[in-house]
Amino acid sequence: MRLIASDIDGTILGHDGLISPRTVDAFAAAAEAGIEIVFVTGRPPRWLDPIRQQLGHTGTVICSNGAVTYDLGAEKILESHVVPWETVEQVRAIVSELAPQSYFALESLSGLHIEDGFYGSRAPRSDSEVAPAVLLPEMADAGIVKLLAVRHTGSADDYLDLVAPHLASLIAVTHSAPDLALLEMGALGVNKAVTLAQYAAARGIDAADVVAFGDMPNDIEMLAWAGSGYALASGHPQALAAAALCAPRFEDDGVAQVIEARLAALRVG
Structure with missing residues (x-):
């Protein structure tokens, strides 16, 4: 050891x-x-x-x-390891089609950018440095290291099983929230x-x-x-x-x- x-x-x-x-x-x-x-x-x-x-x-x-x-x-x-904006757009389109009630956020090297509705009824962390925003291409300039997708029903396992097969060539997909249908997506192969x-x-x-x-x-x-x-x-x-x-x-x-x-x-x- x-x-x-x-x-x-x-x-x-x-x-x-x-x-x-x-x-x-x-x-x-x-x-x-x-x-x-x-x-x-x-x-x-x-x-x-x-x-x-x-x-x-x-x-x-x-x-x-x-x-x-x-x-x-x-x-x-x-x-x-950053995710290109083109990949963000492709992934959002696929996930939104498969699970229409999905909301997205971007974790960049400078902070967290979220869409309205991402937190639902949950309160954001007080120390999260959240910058509520519409997700825009210029956010890629900050270096996107994680794309987050959430839906406020169901489990993370079911959500992952639904979308992961359609994203395998674009982005790495996983989850770690035990009580929330939240997916974490990063650069392919990372x-x-x-x-x-x-x-x-x-x-x-x-x-x-x-x-x-x-x-x-x-x-x-x-x-x-x-x-x-x-x-x-x-x-x-x-x-x-x-x-x-x-x-x-x-x-x-x-x-x-x-x-x-x-x-x-x-x-x-």
Whole structure:
């Protein structure tokens, strides 16, 4: 174990915005043992305060499902994969035809741009830096890293099954919201695993030496790629099916339990 790669929401961070003291201690022990740590999330860079404030992490974070590599300490984008405006238009047209009650938003390198109706009856995050707007071609100048589509009925699984087969040649499609029919779409061929593999290779770390944790469909490729990919027992069935290993539930500090056990095994070895 040379590198720990962990998802954030539902894996180490709860709906209350907190990381448990046991999990904080486990990551600190891993860092003290010389193990590199990288977080791999669907979140944009501006939503990383829990990692910085609660874990003291100031290293690299792979954001937006692999589309952005971010230096948290320097608050600097190191690399990004953007979606062309032509692709945005094509995808919106296809999704709107298949699911007419869809609403869209664009996550760019400068913020979030939403269509009216995107949030429905839900209140936007107070720290989301939302810029309500009609989605316009000039927004591509800011670097579109994620196209979001939501409908306010049904499940994300059903929504994904409906539209993904029609988008396979245009854009990468996944989801990570457990209670919302929200799709996350990024540059074709980009996902958490692709960017994590590049990150590890640049440091001379093989997949066999990577321990990864996740809980949702946007973690599937990462969990399959890592030498030791753990899906949390509380996670989505597709994540559990993709991972070779299973960690205890989030509520039981599953990630901390695995890290503690693996560090103990290293000490014995």
